[in-house]
Amino acid sequence: MRLALIVLLCFVGCVFEITGVVGVLRMPDLYLRVQCSTLVGTLGLVPLLAALVVAEGPITPYGGRALIVGFLALLLGPAAGHALARSAHRAGIPVHPGAAAREQLARGRSEED
Amino acid sequence: MRTIAMAVCITQVAFACLLLVRVGHGPTVSDRIVAVNAISTQIAVAVLFYAVAADRVAYLDVAIWMVAFGYLTSFIWSRYLERGLL
Numbered sequence: 001m002r003l004a005l006i007v008l009l010c011f012v013g014c015v016f017e018i019t020g021v022v023g024v025l026r027m028p029d030l031y032l033r034v035q036c037s038t039l040v041g042t043l044g045l046v047p048l049l050a051a052l053v054v055a056e057g058p059i060t061p062y063g064g065r066a067l068i069v070g071f072l073a074l075l076l077g078p079a080a081g082h083a084l085a086r087s088a089h090r091a092g093i094p095v096h097p098g099a100a101a102r103e104q105l106a107r108g109r110s111e112e113d
Numbered sequence: 114m115r116t117i118a119m120a121v122c123i124t125q126v127a128f129a130c131l132l133l134v135r136v137g138h139g140p141t142v143s144d145r146i147v148a149v150n151a152i153s154t155q156i157a158v159a160v161l162f163y164a165v166a167a168d169r170v171a172y173l174d175v176a177i178w179m180v181a182f183g184y185l186t187s188f189i190w191s192r193y194l195e196r197g198l199l
Contacts, residue, residue, distance in 0.1 A: 003114075006114070010117060010120075010121050013121075014121070014124055017124075017125075017128055017155070018128065020151065021128045021132055021151070024135050024147065025132070025134060025135055030143050033135075033144060033147050033148075034147055037147045037148070037150055037151040040151045040154060040155065041150070041151065041154045045158060048121060048158055048162075049161075051121075052161065052162070052165065055114050055165070056165070061173060062161075062164065062165055062170075062173065065161070065173040065176065065177060066161060069157060069158075069161060069176055069177055069180050072177070072180050072184070073180055076180075076181075076184035077154070077184065079184075079188075080150060080184045080187045080188055080191075081150075083187070083188055083191040083192075084143060084146060084150070084187060084190075084191045086191070086195070087143070087192070087194040087195035088141075088143040088191075090195045091195065091197065093141055093143060
């Protein structure tokens with residue numbers, strides 16, 4: 001039962017990670033790639049670390065370190081993604097022509113200048 | 114458990130190798146930084162699972178440092194980009 005839970009959590013994490021990796025490779029725009037990269041860092045990471053905690057227990061060295069890594073990743077990952085997207089927007093990297101927020105982003109850029 | 118941990122470790126390294134395509138091909142510097150950010154996260158998880166597979170507690174601290182410094186580098190790169198220094 002416990003082994004089945006571990007395998008299921010590992011499978012879910014790997015499915016989310018392959019989704020994020022394919023997104024980083026195939027998305028047409030930098031901002032969409034940032035979103036997929038953050039998906040890898042949060043939603044793909046958490047089930048794998050949960051599998052490690054379930055397998056080894058939360059107080060053991062392995063489970064405790066997995067909890068620390070998960071805390072750091074959940075704290076810093078979205079912040080790093082936001083900083084990257086913000087710096088790319090400030091540096092003037094173009095938005096994909098089909099993006100819904102294209103006009104809003106262009107307006108924000110002209111107001112900043 | 115060791116077999117599962119080794120399988121997850123190898124899967125993570127394979128995904129990181131796939132992301133290297135974006136690092137080499139990415140049209141702008143920001144694309145490369147995004148891919149390197151995802152790679153650093155995946156390598157940290159790979160090290161964590163390899164520690165379980167090899168039964169070495171000492172490798173776990175490597176994973177913590179790796180995840181912390183991976184995000185720190187992406188912050189620093191984005192600061193450089195924002196000031197237009199790159």
